[in-house]
Amino acid sequence: MIEVRGLTKRYGAVTAVTGLTFDVAPGVVTAFLGSNGAGKSTTLRMLLGLDRPTAGTARIGGSPYAQLRDPLRTVGSLLDSSAPHPGRTARAHLRWLAASNRLPGRRIDEVLDTVDLTAVADRRVRGFSLGMRQRLGLAAALLGDPAVLLLDEPVNGLDAEGIRWLRTSLRRLAAEGRTVVVSSHLMSEVEQTADHLLVISRGRLLADTPLPDFLAEHSAPGTDHRSLEDAFLALTTGADT
Amino acid sequence: MIAALHAEWVKATTLRSTWVCLAGFAVAVTGISAAVVGAIGDLQAAEPDYDAGLLAFYGLNFGHVAVIVVAVLLTAGEYGRQTVHDALVAVPRRGVFLASKVAVGAALVLATATVTALVSAVVTQALLGPAGLSLSKLARPTVAAALYPALLAVVCMGVAMVMRDQTGALGLLVPFFFLVSPLLELVPVLQHLAVWLPDRAGQVAVRLHPRPIDAFGPVTGLVVLALWAAAAVLGAWWVLRRRDA
Numbered sequence: 268m269i270e271v272r273g274l275t276k277r278y279g280a281v282t283a284v285t286g287l288t289f290d291v292a293p294g295v296v297t298a299f300l301g302s303n304g305a306g307k308s309t310t311l312r313m314l315l316g317l318d319r320p321t322a323g324t325a326r327i328g329g330s331p332y333a334q335l336r337d338p339l340r341t342v343g344s345l346l347d348s349s350a351p352h353p354g355r356t357a358r359a360h361l362r363w364l365a366a367s368n369r370l371p372g373r374r375i376d377e378v379l380d381t382v383d384l385t386a387v388a389d390r391r392v393r394g395f396s397l398g399m400r401q402r403l404g405l406a407a408a409l410l411g412d413p414a415v416l417l418l419d420e421p422v423n424g425l426d427a428e429g430i431r432w433l434r435t436s437l438r439r440l441a442a443e444g445r446t447v448v449v450s451s452h453l454m455s456e457v458e459q460t461a462d463h464l465l466v467i468s469r470g471r472l473l474a475d476t477p478l479p480d481f482l483a484e485h486s487a488p489g490t491d492h493r494s495l496e497d498a499f500l501a502l503t504t505g506a507d508t
Numbered sequence: 509m510i511a512a513l514h515a516e517w518v519k520a521t522t523l524r525s526t527w528v529c530l531a532g533f534a535v536a537v538t539g540i541s542a543a544v545v546g547a548i549g550d551l552q553a554a555e556p557d558y559d560a561g562l563l564a565f566y567g568l569n570f571g572h573v574a575v576i577v578v579a580v581l582l583t584a585g586e587y588g589r590q591t592v593h594d595a596l597v598a599v600p601r602r603g604v605f606l607a608s609k610v611a612v613g614a615a616l617v618l619a620t621a622t623v624t625a626l627v628s629a630v631v632t633q634a635l636l637g638p639a640g641l642s643l644s645k646l647a648r649p650t651v652a653a654a655l656y657p658a659l660l661a662v663v664c665m666g667v668a669m670v671m672r673d674q675t676g677a678l679g680l681l682v683p684f685f686f687l688v689s690p691l692l693e694l695v696p697v698l699q700h701l702a703v704w705l706p707d708r709a710g711q712v713a714v715r716l717h718p719r720p721i722d723a724f725g726p727v728t729g730l731v732v733l734a735l736w737a738a739a740a741v742l743g744a745w746w747v748l749r750r751r752d753a
Contacts, residue, residue, distance in 0.1 A: 316600045317593060317753040333600040337511070349593035352523065352586070359522035367515030367598040407594065 268293050268415055268446040269314065273323035276309050276470075283309040284470040286323070291448055291465075293414070296441045298461035298478075299450040300499065306470040307450040308347055311419050315344055327415055339368040339411035345404040347419040347450075353393035357384055357403050360392065364407055378406040383432075397424030405433070415446040422456050434460050454496040468503045512599045512608035519595075520582055520612050529578035530620045533571045533657065537624045538631060540567030545632040553639040560641050561649030561716035564632040565625065568653060568714065572707065573686055575617055575657045579664035580677045582613045583744075587672040593753055602748040610665050610741055618658035625653035648726060652713035659733045660685070663706050666740025670747050693721075706736035 269291035276284045284306040291297050301307050312318040314325045316332035327335065327342055335341050351360040361375045379385045382402040392400065401424045408416060416437075422430055437460055441447045451457050457464070457478075464481050466474035474481055478495070485498035520526050544566045552558050586592040599605045629650045633640030643650070668677040685707045692702035699721050702708055712722055712729030724732065 312753070315597050317596055319752060335600070338600055339598055344597055346590075346593050346597070349590050349597075351594070352519075352589060352591045354523050354525060355519075356522070359518065363515045363518035363522070364594070364598055366518050367511055367595075369511045 268328060269448070270326045270329075271310070271314070271323070272325075274310065274313060274320055274325055275322040276306075276313060276318060277321045282470055284313075284467075287467070287470075287472050288323075289465055289472060289475050291446055292463070293446040294441055294444050295462035296437050296447045296449060296460055297463040297465060298457040299448055299465045299467065300452070300454075300457055300461075301450075301467035302452055302503070305452075305467045307452075307467060308419055309470075310467070311344070311346065311417055311448075311450060312348075314417060315342070315346070317346075337368040337370075337411070339364065339370065339413065341411070341413055342415045342417060343408035343411060343413035344417040345401075345408045345419055345421055347423070349404070350400065351392045351403060351407075354391060356389050356391055357395075357406075358388040360403065361407060361410060364410055368411055370411055374410055374412070378409045381409060381436075382406040398426055398429055401425055402429065405436075413445070415448075416440060417448050419450045420452070421449060422451065422453060430456070454494070454499055458495040466499065466502060473502055509604055509608065512604045513611060515595075515599065516608040516612040520616060523581070525581050525585075526578055526616065529574045529581070530616060533574035533578075533617075534620055534624045534627075536574060537565070537567035537571035537621075537653075538628045540570050541565055541628045542567075542631050542635060545635045549632070549636050550639065553636060557717075559715050559717050560633075560646060561652075561714050564629055564646060565649065565653040565714050567628065568656065568711070569686075569690070571624070572657060572660055573682055575621075575661050576664050576681045576685060577678065578617065579613055579661040580668045580674055580681065583609060583665045584668035584672055584674040584677045588674045596753050603745060606669065606741070606745050606748055609669075610662055613665050614658050614662050617661040618654065621657040622654040625650045628653065646716070649714050649716055652710070652726060652730060655730055656707075656710035656714060656733065659710060659730070659737045660707060662737035663733070663740045666737065666742075666744045669744035670740075704732060706733050709733045709736075 271287050271289050274284060274287040287310060299307050309318065313320050314332060332338060358375060365372060365375055379388050382405050384402055384406060405421065408418065421433055425433060437447055437449060461478050463477050464474060465472065482493045482495065482498050485501045486493035541564060545563055549563060552563055586595060596605060629643055629646050664681050667681060671677045689705045689707050692698050693708055700723065703721060703723055709729045709732035713726035
């Protein structure tokens, strides 16, 4: 569903992402795993047509994002960098998004209900907590009932209940046959949610494997304990030297 | 395109600041015009260089600040909070995004300015009593007083989209159109160039009579302003296509 080929992004002298090539399959939760500044957000921004690649291509459902007709019907996204306007109500934020992609108005009520924001839908976003903003972002991502979900650090700001809800939702969405990509630097969260890993470090793709295989390959010899954190650090620090 | 226009309409009309600015414009223009005419209209009307258009829409000199503010808030306002990322993800075609945004902003200002111009014309001329002109005699300045704010808004939206910075755009545009440009018109060496600036050119059409320093007539004045607007939007489009969001 997602095809990335030789994707490279340079900002002046700084290379954010180098020669990324991978596919993302539907039906599983794929975690885009890397430290802060590894190039996760840059890659997602290029997938969404916000940043222009220096080289390479990123396609969703066979075409570049910018060429999708009513893209919110195909791709739902939550960007770390994006925020709703504080002066608008949650409902108004979803209303303009729905209007931009000709989505039916009933979807607004449905997604508000899904993320449990119905009670505060007519309040301005200015007064929202980080967790409420994150829920609104997820509501926006679900608005077009998309086949592809690209979520940048969706756990940010969520409380324990919210995290559990998100985990269950992601699993359900993947089980429905959708393509679900979640970027994260939180190892324990990824360990509990993801089926497949894309590990990125310093702008390069280090691994593209199912989670159990990754744990088996990269855990320290002679130990029974195979945490994702250990495996990730073993791989990324190994790559640095 | 219709979906993108609809989205921009919802965005513009769900912000309180839009309505505050538009109402501020209407109140400032009609209020100040009426107050000035009420205070010194009789005296002015007896002067040989009396210009009924200039006096009837005197409040525009202050009201256009509200137009600049709303133009910047609707455009650069999206950049400060990165709302623009959501906007470009929803409407990835940059040309469609920009055109919808400018069209909705210009339409809101044009509608407000049309009503404001008509009310100002009727009220000020009524205050002048027998010295007041009929609406038909003041028709061209009234039309200009409706078009001028809308075109100025387009200039400001274009510049603000290029700058992508709300504070910076306000800091440049408000003092420039409120102070610098009118003052330049008073400097003898510069005034022949200053009349070509967007706001000065537009205001030529609001006056009923030409002045010695005017290099062109009312229609050309509006055309000059429209060319500035087109240049600003082209600049914004070029930047939007080239730069990362």
